[in-house]
Amino acid sequence: MDKQHQLKIEAAKVALKYLQDGEIIGIGTGSTVNCFIDLLADHKHRIKAAVSSSEASTERLKKLNIEVIDLNEADEIPVYIDGADETNHQLELIKGGGGALTREKVIAAVAQKFVCIADQSKYVETLGKFPLPVEVVPMARSQVARELVKLGGDPAYRTGFVTDNGNVILDVYNLEITQPQILESEINQITGVVTNGLFARRPADHLILATDSGIKEY
């Protein structure tokens, strides 16, 4: 097993302490969350059910016989566990490398506590080295791309990829994101944008970062 994968498992293990007995848990998407889902299998008797942010996570949860319910059936989500592509020290995130950003953002908005799990490679001074994913209604792709260029980015169409919501993704390169909340709002104002992968207006509440020198919690 490679070092990075080992660190993802370490972060996921620590996140188990946020499980609340008898409650619904929100589950994100990606390789780090997959580690958490696998660990959750041994604790499934403690939770009421899971709300999932993607078809991929739903499939993994169901394979482990963890009940998955629709978000509309959940009155509240005390805790949401998810990974990130980048995080800064304010726990503002870039997410959506796996294309699940919209459903992730919806669940994060509902959740009382958003716990981000990550390995050390995700921690950055300034967001933007990782291309910012933007989910777009297919017919608006070119128009949205032109508007993203005006904001200083270099959008690239993620070819051959369709989100769980039937939309496409533009990955925006070369943004140095010094004001994440402002950029998040500006991109969301572009007609045709479903959502973008900046989680700055609703950042994580806690970060569990696995590093070579141990777990760091923020």
Ligand SMILES: O=C[C@H](O)[C@H](O)[C@H](O)COP(=O)(O)O
């Ligand atoms: O769309 C995917 C999600 O936002 C993931 O949380 C993010 O891409 C991080 O994934 P991973 O844990 O595989 O690095």
